[in-house]
């Protein structure tokens with residue numbers, strides 16, 4: 001049995017489908033799990049078949065949850081300078097964070113929205129396939145020492161490049177900080193805003209009745225192969241409002257056929273209102 | 280003991296002396312009588328006397344012996360009397376001694392001084408015994424008290440050890456239990472337990488437990504290092520015992536009122552010369568030495584226990600820290616591994632995109648003239664096609680501005696284009712450029728700004744196609760076109776003349792049509808109504824002005840447009856009309872009334888221009 005066959009088995013026996021994840025990456029992840037748990041692929045397969053709990057655990061192990069507060073600070077600054085002004089006129093801004101991981105992205109966005117006085121008008125959905133990450137996101141509780149440098153880095157970027165007079169954010173406004181136990185917790189007024197739930201982008205239908213104005217899907221597509229990426233672009237296209245924005249990771253981009261369905265606008269891809277080919 | 284009758288003895292002995300004298304007198308007389316055997320004389324006493332004159336003195340013998348008896352008995356009785364007296368004395372003395380001993384036995388040492396008057400050995404030794412007994416009793420009492428105190432202390436220490444052993448590594452509980460025990464065991468009134476806190480920079484005491492202290496006073500529970508008696512005690516590492524208490528030193532509450540205690544004992548908790556804290560005890564009575572000793576003894580065990588507990592706490596904390604550190608490390612390791620995977624995946628994704636881009640770029644490179652330039656027009660790079668087209672060497676255009684490819688007259692165009700590009704607009708169009716040789720070339724050009732993630736324009740990408748040939752061809756084509764144009768113009772004039780003629784005819788025919796009985800309408804190929812005669816006006820109830828220029832559809836009902844194939848074809852510019860066939864169809868007049876009419880359609884074609892003329896007869900009219 002090779003890992004591809006294993007992934008096919010996983011697909012038939014469980015609700016999860018990793019068969020269209022990027023070959024190299026998923027292969028390394030599975031190798032890692034085999035090594036950590038001291039299993040052969042066959043043994044892994046046997047366990048996968050019978051143990052539902054284990055499958056959840058497997059998903060948690062397979063996924064890569066690297067994230068930071070205000071990851072790529074300058075992108076956030078551009079985002080707020082160029083993207084949100086156009087949304088200010090909207091009544092409710094519908095936002096979806098796909099692959100929110102442990103939630104730093106959600107709260108980064110909410111903090112900045114709050115600074116700009118928009119937090120009351122947003123409707124935020126955040127999803128991830130990883131149960132544990134969903135819980136962490138909901139708890140909004142983080143290690144202080146690990147996370148504060150990213151927040152400080154954002155403040156530094158802000159001081160050089162203020163957004164609408166916001167040149168420094170007072171983190172105490174948003175976090176209960178406990179230095180002794182090295183942890184910081186997002187205050188509940190912020191934590192109560194987003195709806196965070198487990199959702200598999202690959203297999204499950206979009207968990208919302210409405211379309212979105214902004215979809216964050218940062219550093220998730222790097223784990224997918226081109227076929228799956230295209231499928232997801234179609235899904236995003238279908239679930240974005242006209243002129244809706246898709247925010248991808250720093251090294252991600254729309255390639256192939258879908259390039260024409262979006263207009264690149266700095267770090268954001270805007271859904272093209274009229275669909276036409278460009279040569 | 281019977282009292283001997285001394286008088287009796289005297290008379291007895293006198294009498295017995297008399298009898299003895301008498302006896303000897305008689306014997307002598309009797310023996311004297313023998314004489315009568317020898318001498319013939321009448322035996323008589325008198326005769327005897329005469330024979331033996333010596334009998335005369337002898338006849339006094341009984342008196343003598345009686346007297347001797349008396350003397351002897353007198354002597355005896357004297358002795359006996361003396362003896363008796365002595366005996367009596369002895370008796371009283373033994374009684375006293377017995378009483379004395381009895382008293383001693385009873386432990387009554389004070390009432391036995393009667394003995395001290397006599398100075399015999401026995402008394403002396405008895406007195407010595409008494410003194411000894413007194414002393415030993417005192418010693419015994421002392422020993423008993425000491426014994427009692429010792430038991431109190433050992434018992435206390437033992438119970439105390441129990442408390443220390445049972446501690447659960449909670450300093451607060453421990454210190455409370457300690458002083459609670461001390462207060463109860465020593466029957467004192469209040470106690471406080473001050474622990475040295477070294478965790479912060481400033482060494483200070485913390486009141487970790489207290490009993491019966493005025494709570495308000497110790498609200499902050501913190502006492503500075505070297506502050507007051509507590510501080511002194513810790514500094515000197517010596518017990519402080521005070522009986523002269525300054526007023527208001529401590530107020531004992533808990534129902535005893537605000538009274539000042541009588542004595543205060545402050546003991547350092549030390550072991551191995553290391554101070555861990557201080558306990559302060561206050562009482563309404565004075566502390567006994569052994570009590571102080573007891574407290575001091577316990578203080579050392581307390582210090583030991585506290586040092587152990589603190590050690591345990593420190594170790595547990597350390598252990599916990601190491602554990603959580605290990606946990607954190609493995610978590611961090613996992614995070615690092617994930618980071619690595621993320622980087623690798625990102626790298627691979629970038630590679631993938633790069634390959635794709637490269638393919639596209641290569642294709643472009645082959646096919647197109649491409650170059651990149653700064654927002655101010657400074658060239659960054661060009662491809663082979665570019666050089667060929669513009670007939671430059673690479674060295675010649677390095678760092679040059681786009682301007683050099685413009686003819687003087689067109690340079691202003693460039694500024695406009697650059698300005699537009701800077702605003703993020705693409706440029707697309709046919710342009711004229713200048714080669715190195717000064718030749719004109721024509722290019723189909725797109726300039727696309729390349730925007731980074733922050734939305735900044737980093738460069739402009741130019742893709743061009745050489746369309747000079749095409750333009751040349753077009754130009755020649757245009758030239759011939761121009762020629763053609765003149766001819767066309769002439770022809771047009773001719774046609775115009777003809778048109779006029781046609782128009783005149785048209786007007787004539789219209790006039791006739793106008794006057795016709797049939798309703799007549801014409802429309803162009805798009806369905807626009809051109810002509811509407813009087814009969815039509817009557818039929819539809821519309822004024823001509825209301826319908827001319829409008830679409831033909833207004834003359835029919837929607838449903839009939841849908842249902843009737845003739846009308847459907849008639850009103851739809853796309854469909855083939857049914858020509859030359861008389862049909863009965865419904866029309867709709869201004870008021871929405873539907874009327875059945877006969878329709879006949881004819882077609883007129885002038886070049887590309889179609890027009891249709893319909894002749895309509897009212898069916899009802901025909902019926903009459």
Ligand SMILES: C[S@@+](CC[C@H](N)C(=O)[O-])C[C@H]1O[C@@H](n2cnc3c(N)ncnc32)[C@H](O)[C@@H]1O
Pocket residue numbers: 063064065066067068071098099100101102105127128129130133199200201202203217218219220223249621
């Ligand atoms: C690297 S993290 C990105 C976190 C965050 N968006 C950021 O850029 O900082 C990728 C996340 O995508 C999630 N993910 C992977 N596959 C998914 C799927 N099929 N559906 C939903 N989430 C998925 C993972 O669980 C992981 O938390």
